[in-house]
Amino acid sequence: MKKRNxxxxxxxxxxxxxxxxxxxxxxxxxxxNNANASSNSNNKASNNSTSGNTTTATNDAxxxxxxxxxxxxxxxxxxxxxxxxVSYDPTRELYAAYNKLFAAYWKQExxxxxxxxxxxxxxxxxxxxxxxxxxxDVVTLALGYDIDAIADKGLxxxxxxxxxxxxxxxxxxxxxFLVRKGNPKGIKDWNDLIKxxxxxxxxxxxxxxxxxxxxxxxxxYAMKQNNxxxxxxxxxxxxxxxxxPVLDSGARGSTTTFVEKGIGDVLLxxxxxxxxxxxxxxxxxxxxxxxxxxxxxxxxxxxxDKNVDKKGTRAVAEAYLDYLYTEEAQKLxxxxxxxxxxxxxxxxxxxxxxxxxxLNIDDDFGGWAQAQKKHFADGGVFDQIYAPGS
Amino acid sequence: xxxxxxxxxxxxxxxPGFGLSLGFTIFYLSVLVIIPLAGIFxxxxxxxxxxxxxxxxxxxxxxxxxxxxxTSFYAALANLVFGLIIAWVLxxxxxxxxxxxxxxIDMPFALPTAVAGISLTAIYAPNGWxxxxxxxxxxxxxxxxxxxxxxxxxxxxxxxxxxVQPVLQDLDNEVEEAAVMLGAFRLRTFRRVILPELxxxxxxxxxLAFARGIGEYGSVVFISGNMPMKTEIAPLLIMTxxxxxxxxxxxxxxxxxLIVSFILxxxxxxxxxxxxxxxxxx
Numbered sequence: 001m002k003k004r005n006x007x008x009x010x011x012x013x014x015x016x017x018x019x020x021x022x023x024x025x026x027x028x029x030x031x032x033n034n035a036n037a038s039s040n041s042n043n044k045a046s047n048n049s050t051s052g053n054t055t056t057a058t059n060d061a062x063x064x065x066x067x068x069x070x071x072x073x074x075x076x077x078x079x080x081x082x083x084x085x086v087s088y089d090p091t092r093e094l095y096a097a098y099n100k101l102f103a104a105y106w107k108q109e110x111x112x113x114x115x116x117x118x119x120x121x122x123x124x125x126x127x128x129x130x131x132x133x134x135x136x137d138v139v140t141l142a143l144g145y146d147i148d149a150i151a152d153k154g155l156x157x158x159x160x161x162x163x164x165x166x167x168x169x170x171x172x173x174x175x176x177f178l179v180r181k182g183n184p185k186g187i188k189d190w191n192d193l194i195k196x197x198x199x200x201x202x203x204x205x206x207x208x209x210x211x212x213x214x215x216x217x218x219x220x221y222a223m224k225q226n227n228x229x230x231x232x233x234x235x236x237x238x239x240x241x242x243x244x245p246v247l248d249s250g251a252r253g254s255t256t257t258f259v260e261k262g263i264g265d266v267l268l269x270x271x272x273x274x275x276x277x278x279x280x281x282x283x284x285x286x287x288x289x290x291x292x293x294x295x296x297x298x299x300x301x302x303x304x305d306k307n308v309d310k311k312g313t314r315a316v317a318e319a320y321l322d323y324l325y326t327e328e329a330q331k332l333x334x335x336x337x338x339x340x341x342x343x344x345x346x347x348x349x350x351x352x353x354x355x356x357x358x359l360n361i362d363d364d365f366g367g368w369a370q371a372q373k374k375h376f377a378d379g380g381v382f383d384q385i386y387a388p389g390s
Numbered sequence: 391x392x393x394x395x396x397x398x399x400x401x402x403x404x405x406p407g408f409g410l411s412l413g414f415t416i417f418y419l420s421v422l423v424i425i426p427l428a429g430i431f432x433x434x435x436x437x438x439x440x441x442x443x444x445x446x447x448x449x450x451x452x453x454x455x456x457x458x459x460x461t462s463f464y465a466a467l468a469n470l471v472f473g474l475i476i477a478w479v480l481x482x483x484x485x486x487x488x489x490x491x492x493x494x495i496d497m498p499f500a501l502p503t504a505v506a507g508i509s510l511t512a513i514y515a516p517n518g519w520x521x522x523x524x525x526x527x528x529x530x531x532x533x534x535x536x537x538x539x540x541x542x543x544x545x546x547x548x549x550x551x552x553x554v555q556p557v558l559q560d561l562d563n564e565v566e567e568a569a570v571m572l573g574a575f576r577l578r579t580f581r582r583v584i585l586p587e588l589x590x591x592x593x594x595x596x597x598l599a600f601a602r603g604i605g606e607y608g609s610v611v612f613i614s615g616n617m618p619m620k621t622e623i624a625p626l627l628i629m630t631x632x633x634x635x636x637x638x639x640x641x642x643x644x645x646x647x648l649i650v651s652f653i654l655x656x657x658x659x660x661x662x663x664x665x666x667x668x669x670x671x672x
Contacts, residue, residue, distance in 0.1 A: 124633040244617075248616065249611055261512060388453075
């Protein structure tokens with residue numbers, strides 16, 4: 001009788017002991033991953049998606065490296081090292097492939113095993129996660145602005161954008177139109193998007209890094225058309241956003257709205273997302289339209305100085321980003337629908353990436369800080385579009 | 391001695407004593423609720439009163455409060471009515487598949503809200519399964535406040551059903567029979583005998599569903615269309631502020647929502663307490 005009363009307590013006790021025992025004998029085989037997950041859970045709101053997405057993509061690459069110890073044993077070989085690459089959503093496939101390539105290269109050159117963990121979510125959310133303590137070695141985000149935010153907190157040294165070639169952007173992309181097969185609404189250029197009855201799908205520039213490229217491309221077009229008349233440009237983008245029936249919070253959300261739910265006539269998308277959609281869903285469903293002018297989207301990369309110094313991973317972290325510029329890596333980049341920087345590779349993939357005039361964030365918009373302040377900050381041009389009474 | 395006699399007569403508790411459990415309760419609540427909430431107030435205090443007012447009284451922010459609170463209210467109201475009917479059917483009748491329906495009620499709790507949001511949108515979008523049928527009637531569901539309400543009804547449903555069900559189950563049949571014997575029929579029995587017993591539970595369910603709706607983000611963000619001034623919910627504006635690294639602005643909006651929902655919940659609790667007392671004294 002007495003024993004029965006105590007049963008739930010015993011069960012609880014047994015459960016606690018059991019879970020402690022499991023933890024102690026390495027139920028979680030991956031301590032750094034564990035640490036990463038727990039630091040994630042400290043972040044407020046939205047960041048929980050990062051821990052879920054942290055994949056161990058390169059584990060299979062490391063498993064077969066134990067076999068050949070005899071060949072070219074470099075003297076500097078030390079214990080295995082692990083990197084965390086914090087990136088944004090659409091680069092998942094690219095880095096899954098690149099990490100294998102880099103791990104093999106590093107093993108051969110330095111006889112050291114390197115495992116790279118990936119973390120993917122919205123670019124801004126990822127940047128906040130790093131600011132809030134996610135121990136990233138490198139960040140590969142959608143906009144310089146998001147890396148600037150980390151640099152402002154002192155985690156990355158100023159002048160990070162000059163550390164690697166091409167503005168620290170090993171690959172570029174641009175903004176294109178994805179339309180339904182046969183282009184029933186006859187959309188050829190930006191000015192077709194403000195016609196009545198055309199539904200445009202784009203995410204919200206206030207919540208999505210990709211959408212900021214979309215918006216700036218439209219703004220740049222309107223400025224060129226109207227001899228830099230800002231009022232006309234404002235009228236243009238405001239007309240464009242009046243044609244937007246759904247303002248998703250992220251780029252993948254917008255792609256889903258357009259592609260899966262069949263809403264809208266045209267999707268403003270990253271070129272790599274558009275090419276991926278066409279490849280995944282069949283060329284019989286969608287066409288890609290290149291407008292007369294677009295914007296050069298430069299997703300930059302940076303080493304998180306504070307973190308690599310603490311962990312002693314600077315050499316491998318810098319090599320990881322440097323290697324992105326080599327021919328092998330650039331081919332991989334192109335195969336994943338990003339525009340390669342290396343000319344020799346770009347020529348091979350010339351068919352995939354048509355040449356169009358592109359605006360540049362630094363030359364045409366005075367850099368991210370200024371563009372952000374003018375267009376996307378509270379009370380900026382984008383807010384004015386949705387101000388009451390307009 | 392006096393104290394020893396009282397100690398002996400006090401019934402021994404099954405779990406460890408009051409001191410330990412209260413200590414645990416306060417520690418647990420502090421770590422999980424009070425400290426994080428206090429963090430909101432601390433972060434917001436970085437703003438001057440003017441900045442704070444400017445942030446929280448922005449027309450777009452006000453519009454989003456309206457969307458959030460009104461759709462949550464309507465959704466909770468719908469759940470109040472239909473949750474009661476569902477609970478009633480589940481308690482009072484026997485039919486094949488009852489166990490299945492009973493377990494279906496809890497599904498909205500288990501389903502990731504984003505999944506719920508995406509599937510609701512797929513069904514109610516203008517070219518979706520249901521959306522296609524109602525569009526010729528001039529009715530748009532997805533990407534309107536109606537769609538948001540629908541998502542909130544979905545996630546709030548279990549609250550009313552699960553709070554009313556046990557009360558209904560415990561209701562004495564004899565009281566009802568007595569009422570009928572005394573000449574009260576159907577509607578009157580329900581209104582004068584059953585409903586007063588249910589009101590506290592109904593109010594609890596309503597409050598829970600309402601509170602859940604106000605803070606809901608995952609399921610709404612897909613079906614709302616997020617159009618500023620029209621279907622933008624307050625939690626999305628908080629995310630928007632965070633995305634611009636404006637932590638203070640985000641917490642300012644969060645604080646206003648917290649205060650308003652706290653007042654509303656207090657009000658509902660007060661009503662519940664009053665109706666509870668009326669039942670006891672009547």
